[in-house]
Amino acid sequence: MPSLPIVYINLAKDVERRERMESQLANMGLSASRLPAVWWNDLPVQIQSQYFCEQLNQDQYFKPMGNGEKGCYCSHLTACEKLLGSDAPAMVVFEDDVRLLPTLPQALNAIAALPQDASWDMIKLFGREKEKIASRAPLGESTLELISYQRIPSFAAGYVISRAGAQKMLATRRPFGRPVDVDIRFWLENGLRVFGVYPSVIALDDTSEVSSIWAQREAPADLAQRLRKFKMKLQLTWANSRATPPHVSEVLKTKS
Secondary structure, eight states, X not given: OOOOOEEEEEOTTOHHHHHHHHHHHHHTTOOOEEEEOOOGGGSOHHHHHHHBOHHHXXXXXXXXXXXXXXXXXXXXXHHHHHHHTSSOSEEEEEETTEEEOTTHHXXXXXXXXXOOSTTOSEEESOOOSSOOEEEEEEOTTSSOEEEEESSOOSOOSEEEEEHHHHHHHHHHSXXXXXXXXXXXXXXXXXXXXXXXXXXXXXEEOXXXXXXXXXXXXXXXXXXXXXXXXXXXXXHHXXXXXXXXXXXXXXXXXXOO
């Protein structure tokens, strides 16, 4: 069975993180390539304007995005571009602050065996311990499950994205106005078909507490920001309550 290409997003200065990722991958017998993370200030202004829209940021998010958050999102979109520039059916994308769990290889093998069609766009490899699951089924011959979500969790720490998913992200998220992990949760806006592996096959490393790409998001500093955040969460909750999430049977080609 052909394996899917794997990339991990990493800044040039983060040598320690790069070495740790490469060591983990090698210990699992996985081959991966480093995807240089985007440092936002290094991009020409005209390129920045292609990826980020200040008006969208004001309309969609509760506070201005930092340059690190913009660079992080741009790095994930670069991964989409890399996938579409290849002949691979899907790609595994990691941020460099993850810990790979022993069940990861079996998950990737099972995902590589799934139908490579439009039935799925993204399969998240990290989620919450107690996930809000809409549908579930065994993932191949592994001990894991493929799930769909009642409410998609945050974090873009690790996932598999299909060509259809990459096309949707590039077509609808350039320019963007929210952080990447938040935007994925608003899947109804672009029809992104998001699934997950349960339980998680990666974990957040201790270094995830201090991001090298963007500073930790601080609590809203004023009442206006808190109100905007509440409004955003309310919109997400309302949208999810009215939506019918995709069913795993559509991916596994089984009866629901």
